Amino acid sequence: MNAPLESPPAVAETRNTTCYMCACRCGIRVHLKNGEVRYIEGNPEHPLNKGVICAKGASGIMKQYSPARLTRPLRRKAGAERGAGEFEPISWDEAFSIMEERLRKIRSTDPKKFALFTGRDQMQALTGMFARQFGTPNYAAHGGFCSVNMAAGMIYTIGGSFWEFGGPDLDRAKLFVMIGTAEDHHSNPLKIAISKFKRRGGRFISVNPVRTGYSAIADEWVPIRPGTDGALLLALTHEILNTGLYDRAFLARYSNAGYLINTDPASPEQGMPVCSGATAKGDNPEHRHDQLWWDRLSGRAVPNHTPGADPALLGAYRLDDGTPVKPAFQLLLERVKEYTPEWAEGITGIPAARIRRLAHEMGITARDQRIELPIAWTDSWGQEHDTVTGNPVAFHAMRGLAAHSNGFQTVRALAVLMSVLGTIDRPGGFRHKAPFPRAIPPMAKPPKGPEAVQPDTPLAGLALGWPAGPDDLSIDADGGPLRIDKAFSWEYPLAVHGMMHNVITNAWRGDPYRIDTLMIFMANMAWNSTMNTVEVRKMLNDRDEQGEYKIPFLIVCDAFQSEMTAFADLVLPDTTYLERHDVMSMLDRPISEFDGPVDSVRIPVLPPKGECKPFQEVLIELGTRLKFPAFTDKEGARKYRDYPDFIVNFETEPGSGIGFLAGWRGRGGEKAMVGEPNPRQWAMYEKNNCVFHHVLPRSYQYMRNWNQGYHEWAQRTRVRRYTDPIVIQIYSEVLQKFRMAAEGRGPSKRRPPEHLRERLMIYCDPLPFYYAPLEVQATDTARYPLAAITQRPMAMYHSWDSQNAWLRQIHAHNYLFINEKTATSLGIADDDWIWVESMHGRVRCMCRVSEAVEPGTVWTWNAIGKAQGAWGLAPDANEAQRGFLLNHVIAEELPAAEGRRMSNSDPVTGQAGWYDVRVRIRKAAADEPAETSPQFAPLPAAPGTGRVRKLWQAFVAGKGEFK
Amino acid sequence: MNPAFSVVFLTTLIGAGQGLVLGLFVVEARAAAGLLAAPSTTLYVAGCVLALLLLAAGLLASFFHLGHPERAWRAAAMWRTSWLSREVIVLPAFMAAVTVYGWAHWQGLPGTLWIGGLAAALCLALFLCTGMIYACIRFLQEWATPLTLVNFTLIGCASGVVLLTALAAALGEPLVEVVGAWALGLTVAGLVTRSAALWRNARLKPRSTLQTAIGVKHPRIVQKAQGFMGGSFNTREFFHGRGPGTLRAVKWLFIIAGFVLPLLLLAGGLAVSSPALLWLAVLLQFAGLTAERWFFFAQANHPQNLYYQAVS
């Protein structure tokens, strides 16, 4: 450091692209020196991260140059067992021939025998399209085992959700309540927002069994028992309703709180809103808008939003025809009557007085710190407003709330609480991000039955969609599931992101049927992405009586040698994010801001390593070879040269003007959102920091569920087909329809099988309610008293980074954190080896005593443990010897009841119940080996990966040592 | 601290060498004053050669401590501020003086007393420098005491004079009993002052605490993660990684092997005029004092360790 700056510039070239070290998708500037990455920094001109970068993003160099990278297509060696990781390299031509032959046969006979499931990808619009064009319903990304309860619970309630679809407006909030672990999505923007919020003196309350991550800087930490958030939320709602702290005007006008619900037990329509039959407002044929209010001013029933009327929210009324009715809000009040803070105290462990105070803080802040913005807008019913009002109480939750089998109703309870406080798409509360809000439910529907699947024909319907009632389920004539994962069946009717966690078990068991080829992209289903890891690994390698694999063919595409690639018959080497084109598309999960739609792209900064090929190119090549209509013309000739060409020129329908990218459309790039393909679109993105940001007029930025101007804009730009209002579903008509089918009535002719009727009647409750998670109900909690959960370390996202030489120094192995008093009562101290046992399995790991965890909970960092030899690590690496997965003690299925096996999932959405497991802990014997258990045979280095591990290395860009 | 054997050997070896030279000078001075029968030239020459060997061995050991020994010459640069730099200057100067001292005796040159006086002054300066290297680090409270200087000096002198005694006995010098008495006295004195340091250090209250380290005022602060899991320079350099039991054992080892047993062997060796017993005392004491120096480093609790206590 004696003579800084005497050397030539450290950086020769700088290129913009988008990060992919996690799902956050920050803009980055990649500096190169002699073709090697010198430095990756946040792009200050990017709307998402505004120049900041996280630990992972700043470690991209070590991901790029990891010795775990796959560089050649690989075929399992003849005679080698799956999981042994023994491969021979083959050419891409060979790989494509193998796939083409196999998939063509499946497609021309029974397309559903091909299943495509993807992990942490950001190209669901393309992968979903591939599956649809193939004609298989068996497609999903990893949402089902991630946070589908969050998406479904909120979208079915307010038409939008946390996740990429919306978030807390911390710029204007005064009180911020974060519930459960939420460090993994939208992380940099949230970090930026939380710090600004705190600096401005905002009050931050964190509800979480564990105090780590963002909770660390909360003004108040409210420790709660895992899986009981629903009880807390309902008790808060109880208190807010009973003290009159709800936003009456908001509920009356913008929710269905005032809709009159038929309460006549003798009526076949009992439980449904009563409709006037008058011409429905709005233009959406699939959504009625003629429900009745009880106008408290005139004392009679009127169609909702009748000018001059004000709906009664409470009370019981009788219609002219004698039908007894109650406003939905009255039913909510009755629902939460039992949910007193005292009741919740016994379940959550939070003192009743504290719950009351929290409710008062929320209600009083919402009411007394009200924001009025001088923004004129017109609502869907034509009323003009001079201002936009905000109640500055913001919430945020993700996986901590979602990953329970009671998560859907819990998230519903959260959405209802947020609505009751009047915080939906208003300043300081929850704000949507384009293309949200959507209709409730969104219009996309899954295939309705076996007739949707035909040889050599695209699927009728989208593989994933949003059922509005039993008629939208994917079931056969007997009510059996159409999909391999049983999503959209009577078992999991609103499994809107699929149920990847059950695919392998179901396919192995042949329930509902056997499949032929399973293609997995970027998901570690033989390790941290699966529950019941030990058994699932056996299933992947299991054969039937004829000696055939029960899952006959496994294709895995990944950039790194993972535990899963070891099981593949065919391994496809993917590129890293620095070597590929990508789109963060409006058709998928764009990176929109509160103020308008934003989409972005990745542009390759480096050439692909070895023979690596982006998965998109694989799909387009396969789709072209198989002559999918989307990829070939009428003569069967190739339509798109490659992925970049496809992105520019693909339109959802010929001439629709809707494509993957919304920016710089039209021949010369003069149009936004809709327009003809622009051959120079990539270049224009590249010139504009790889991002397109369309800022809406201020009057379209709020109240978008009911904002006429916004809806007209959205219709013009084809973001929405219809302009009807999106009314908050305090009371869920969709759920009521499923419940009525279970009761043997209702508009749908479909009826669930007998054994599922009671389940549907209980869990498809149109009002949020609390129940103990299914796994907990099935556990002897006296034997297994402790809840075991994981948290997300911010420096190590999912399992993506154990191959990263810098990040693994921060998290090399993991411990089980146990409350100090709990540990003392078990005779356990720091660094002791302990057994963690659930009714499904056990792991041996090390203990770390903590004061920052609730006494009934134990926790560890997620996905630090690795199998020996995976991810380019030495077999004796800390990850394998001292790291462990909690997955070993979590089952993908509940214990069989009456011979039937059900997924360990939410009964409504199929969300994997990761955080429901109950365990007991005992000290390992002194003579046991000091290593985690279970252990697996070490994986050899696959051909094409870095075979020789360096004893030490020193990265200096530009020397060519790491290329 | 994590004792580095390079530094352990450096300080023990040069300490003995310094003690030896200082002993020779005092012998010569007292002889010149007529208080002592003058010893043979051989004693001076052999003593200086032995001392030089010890000093050279110490110097050699010190090179193993350096990342870049080829640049060691640079270390003389900062003598205005750095005790280490001063040591780097004084040690060779002292060695040169010893060389001249021994050579002068060998050649029978006049003025050896003056040369010896210069060597003795450099010797004391070297004790000062070496001691101050440790004593000047004020937050290493175990070291930041005059006792460090006193101990380095007395222990060095004791080991050097025990060696002188054995040497004198081996050469059949009549002054062996006088020097032996000094050796006994110095070893007892070393034991006393070293014990005083142990007594003091056992009662030290660390000025730095987790509270001052991170600036949070709360009686209960526990580190959960130091920020990395596979160790770092900071976990390797500043903590020996051994339990309190080991430290206790080493403490008693050096008290017994470094002081008590050498005293007994010295007394016995002098009483029965057995050079073998005296040489045994030398060897045992040197081993014991190596343990003493290891303990000196190991016992020093660096406040930086407050930051490096736990992984998770």
Add this chain to the structure above:
Amino acid sequence: MTQLALVIDLNVCVGCHACVTSCKEWNTSGEAGFMSDDNPYDRDPTGTFFNRVQTFEVGEFPNTQTVHFPKSCLHCEDPPCVPVCPTGASYKRPEDGIVLVDYDKCIGCKYCSWACPYGVRELDEHQKVMKKCTLCVDRITDTRLPEAERKPACVLACPTSARLYGDIHDEESVVSKAIREAAGYTLMPEWGTQPANHYLPRRKTEMRIHEDELERADNPLKIDGRKPKPGLRDPSLDDVTSW
């Protein structure tokens, strides 16, 4: 005289380690490089970092604080590591107060690290010289960079802006204001090292609720008839007494 420094706001630090790896990334290929990693893919990976984020638990359940604590060289105004250096490799730049190591002069004797109470110097095991935070001196003084980017890598990276950067001797600088207004403090003040880097403590926002805020005239329960006014004909004292 200028004294550049970082001020780290523990009130917003979420412990994400962005500063840790962005520092490594910038510096390993920069003027301060390299920063070696031993056992990068083996047991006990360990490497040179200039900046670490640590985690402390304060208090007992349920009144526990989790404190994330980033730590790098504090660039002391009276740095004990400088005078002890025998070669002058360890020095404090007079123009901006940054404490640096001249790798060409460093002999790797580690004495400076002994003389640092904060444990922020690391000997690179392969370059064999002492390394430490340079405050990205090769960024902040590089006039080829745009003004806004002449900041340490960790400061630019930090998602919560928990790392402020500036001259603590300039009363009007963002760091001086933060120290003054948010009770900035230094580490181990007992040694008189006068660290230039400061820390801002946790601050707590609380809400006071007054009884009467729960009982308001505009309570919607009145509209919805749950707090009804008594009917005019309901019994009252008027019916029974005449005084």
